[in-house]
Amino acid sequence: MHSAVDALLAQGKTRPRADAQRNVERLITAARQALDEQGLAVTTRDIAQRAGVGLGTLYRRVPSVDALLAAILTDTIDEMTESARRALEASDAWRGFVEFAEVYVRLRTSSCGLHDALSGAGAHLDLKPRINQLQRAVRQLVQRAQDKHVIRDDLDWRDIPFVLATAIPADHTIGLEPKTDQGRRNLRIILDGLRPPAGPSDS
The missing domain is CATH 1.10.10.60 (Homeodomain-like)
Structure with a gap:
């Protein structure tokens, strides 16, 4: 517990x-x-x-x-926040961000309740203070990654949670079923898109 x-x-x-x-x-x-x-x-x-x-x-x-539900969700949100804080301390800013992104997607994918809570439902459970802490940790994590030039600087930190959430696969799309590792595959595509372009940006 x-x-x-x-x-x-x-x-x-x-x-x-x-x-x-x-x-x-x-x-x-x-x-x-x-x-x-x-x-x-x-x-x-x-x-x-x-x-x-x-x-x-x-x-x-x-x-x-x-x-009881609020306590369970609080613990899970705190786990997500702690993951972001650990990532802030990583010597490699990109590796730290990737590790947080993997935790973020895994936890949201594994729990419909957490997905509901982070999507705005459950206001009666008074989770806002914990979600605010998570927001602050994510903002700091993204800002550090941008300062280290490992995440594109044209992105607002608020974009990142929305983009990461799209890694969660739908049950079906255009008649296709997701692969067993579809969430991880989606996340890899997303992470590639967050990186700055290779090489100098001006000529």
């Missing part, structure tokens, strides 16, 4: 017994899976059914399903 989920569970007045702790772990796993598969449309009943517990058990362990 990560910090936001731990903090949520710590709000309980008593430490759960071993069997109750197993229920908690099942609920968290079920909530993550449901969020990844269904996005923010997931319901309390679906989480409880996946975990194999009753609704009463769920509400004894967490204040609300929204609080």
Whole structure:
């Protein structure tokens, strides 16, 4: 479990017994899976059914399903932000940016809930402060890459999150199905397009 989920569970007045702790772990796993598969449309009943517990058990362990989803998403957004911060410290600015881009695309691809949250849904979950931190980290990362001349300087840093998000493949397009590694292939094409032209730009 990560910090936001731990903090949520710590709000309980008593430490759960071993069997109750197993229920908690099942609920968290079920909530993550449901969020990844269904996005923010997931319901309390679906989480409880996946975990194999009753609704009463769920509400004894967490204040609300929204609080649980917010904690899970907070941890994932924080993971993305931390990836950007690590990239800022990389000795190779381009390598650091690529590593962040891979994490960004992987996390958005793997979770419909995260994709929903970063696309503007879920305002009721109060994720804006964490998203603002992510924005600041991405801005700094892109600015550093541009200062090092490894990303085109005609791009606004705000372009980058939108462009990276397009690496996530659709289920189908013009009658074609994506390759198993389509997201990675898309990202490589995008990264090539972000690099400055080779050679001097003036003559």
